[in-house]
Amino acid sequence: MLSIGLTGGIGSGKSTVTKILGELGAPIIDADKVGHAIYAPDGPAYQEMIVAFGREILAPDGTIDRRKLGPLVFADAAALQRLNSIVHPKMFTRMRQMIEELRSGGERNPIVIEAAILIEANWQPLFDQIWLVTASKERVIERIERDRGLKPEQTEARIRSQLPDEQRRKYSSTVITNDGTIEELRDKVAHLWQAALASGR
Numbered sequence: 798m799l800s801i802g803l804t805g806g807i808g809s810g811k812s813t814v815t816k817i818l819g820e821l822g823a824p825i826i827d828a829d830k831v832g833h834a835i836y837a838p839d840g841p842a843y844q845e846m847i848v849a850f851g852r853e854i855l856a857p858d859g860t861i862d863r864r865k866l867g868p869l870v871f872a873d874a875a876a877l878q879r880l881n882s883i884v885h886p887k888m889f890t891r892m893r894q895m896i897e898e899l900r901s902g903g904e905r906n907p908i909v910i911e912a913a914i915l916i917e918a919n920w921q922p923l924f925d926q927i928w929l930v931t932a933s934k935e936r937v938i939e940r941i942e943r944d945r946g947l948k949p950e951q952t953e954a955r956i957r958s959q960l961p962d963e964q965r966r967k968y969s970s971t972v973i974t975n976d977g978t979i980e981e982l983r984d985k986v987a988h989l990w991q992a993a994l995a996s997g998r
Contacts, residue, residue: 806956
């Protein structure tokens with residue numbers, strides 16, 4: 798029974814691939830949502846985050862306000878490292894629990910975890926396969942301008958801040974090139990899913 802890590806840079810179409818896999822019957826875990834739960838008031842990182850960054854990161858309702866936290870960590874590499882050292886291991890543990898819970902509940906299909914920072918966070922041991930979604934810079938810029946309203950130079954700055962695809966490829970068992978139509982992407986993903994079903998049982 799396979800677990801598949803799905804990763805890719807901004808504008809690659811990773812979320813679209815996740816949506817297609819969900820429609821094909823894959824159980825999906827969204828690492829972003831796991832991260833939010835980790836530092837919710839009842840989450841395992843909540844107290845550590847307050848100790849590390851102070852009560853000024855809290856919203857009036859006591860939750861951690863990402864808009865207050867963001868400027869603190871993205872302006873300071875050491876603070877970002879501190880945040881990651883608190884959150885990433887706890888996310889790894891929680892995602893492993895979620896996989897185990899799905900399996901013990903009878904789930905036989907490959908389980909897909911969508912995680913943009915899968916490689917940066919060293920979560921590779923969670924997965925039997927890592928699927929990387931890539932797209933040309935031109936297509937990424939076009940999509941981000943269309944979907945998020947960012948100017949090309951803003952998108953390029955975000956691309957530069959990420960792990961390059963050449964690095965991601967070193968850890969990936971499958972690369973999904975997404976420069977064509979949605980129909981072409983759907984066809985590629987359907988073939989990969991069928992192969993995963995066949996090999997994962």
